[in-house]
Amino acid sequence: QGDEKWMVKDGVFEKIYELSGGAQLGMSSADIMQAMARGMNPEEFSQLITRGVSSETLSSQFSAEKAREVEQTKKQRKFWMVLNTELIVYGATEPDASVTLMGKPVRLRPDGTFSIRMALPDTDIDIPAVGVSADKIDEITIMPEVHKRTHYSKKEKELSL
Template sequence: MTREELAKKTREELLSLARKLKIKNRSRMKKDELIESLNLVFKQNQTTAEAHAKAAAEKKTPEPVYTTGLSPQTYPPPPGEEPRFPLPSSYNETSITLLIRDPFWLYTYWDFSREVKENLEKMFGDWQRTPLSLRVWEEQESGGMEPGFFNVPVNPVTGHWYLNVQPNRRYTVELGYIAPSGEFVALARSNTVVTPRATVSEVIDEEWMLVEEDFRRLYQLAGDPQAGSVELAESLLKRLEREMGSGAVSSISSPFGPPPEERQFWLVLNTELILYGATEPSASLTVDGQPVPLRPDGTFTLRMALPDGRKRIPVTARSQDGKDAITIIPEVTKETY
């Protein structure tokens, strides 16, 4: 409060302020003396507040600065967001990596160093005209056949490719180019992978086998075996047959002794057809007239029941703009005897 503001107040108001500020001998002071004392106290309080603010500012922890290292000018991220670090388009290393997608498809991706890319541009005049190629080496997992290879030409613009292969094979891929002399020149070699089998596994997990003693214990939970009904036992057998298949049920005997002659052995057989393939991720796909969704990479898989007889299954892929369409019609025949 300034001296001018204090001068406008009455002596009683000044005494009240002096009482709050605990000024001594206030009751003996005249109005001018009260104004002088109050003004001095206000100045002292203001000086103390400014000193505290300055000290607090000097002790304040500086704000952290987040940077990606890509630019000398850096800024902290917005509140509530984590800093983002963009991935480089190239790591300046000539390499190739091979991955397994399923028994019939591999996925590979690669990169070039600046030096190798510049040398290829000088050799062929234009990077997009460089005759890049993948040499795919193949051998049986058991080593039963001599290693062979096949070449897959690839576009220099892309950095990845899908390879159609065979199950239960060992594969290694070399990244290179076709020299003017027609010779394949390798620039990098990938890791080696083994494609899985495309058949039912030969491994039987004993943890899931149902033996006769386990079945008897299961049946006892439903009641006294001597007082239970044969219908209940047959119902359990049929349920196990549906859920586990006839291979497990055929070894289970009835807790009441041998079942009737005509029910000693069961065999149930069904077949399914699995369709899989790939197309452009932006395309639309129909199988036998029904739309089928594509994965983000353009691949698809479809399981169908396969009854007896001959069946034609048209598979059509149509481009996003509708100008291009490709139809493949596999014909499948099943005969059961």
């Protein structure tokens, strides 16, 4: 019951994310789900997203042959599952400072706080955050390192008569 007051509807969170400037940093969950639904296997997807491929490029990666192959597989077995992860990077600084995350500017809230939500594929990634004082005299760099691996397993049981 207590958790419900902290829950945010996806549409609201997506809007907050977009306003924070995070939409420019990587693919959204919707982009990821579309790629997976189109039949891209997790390994292909991880390779593409690690190289920073946009959702438009991702869409063009699917040939008609691949689409037919995916449809045939779906007809044979309808069960499927997708699991994605996201990373939320958040922090605070002086309200008049400037912040970049992975080289891209981050919009600060009036109180100096910020948060960025991004897709987290299987990868090793450094996330440099640089804060610069309004007078450009002071600079602080913080760099989290993220190492993420997902293991996939699919079992199909034999039907007994």
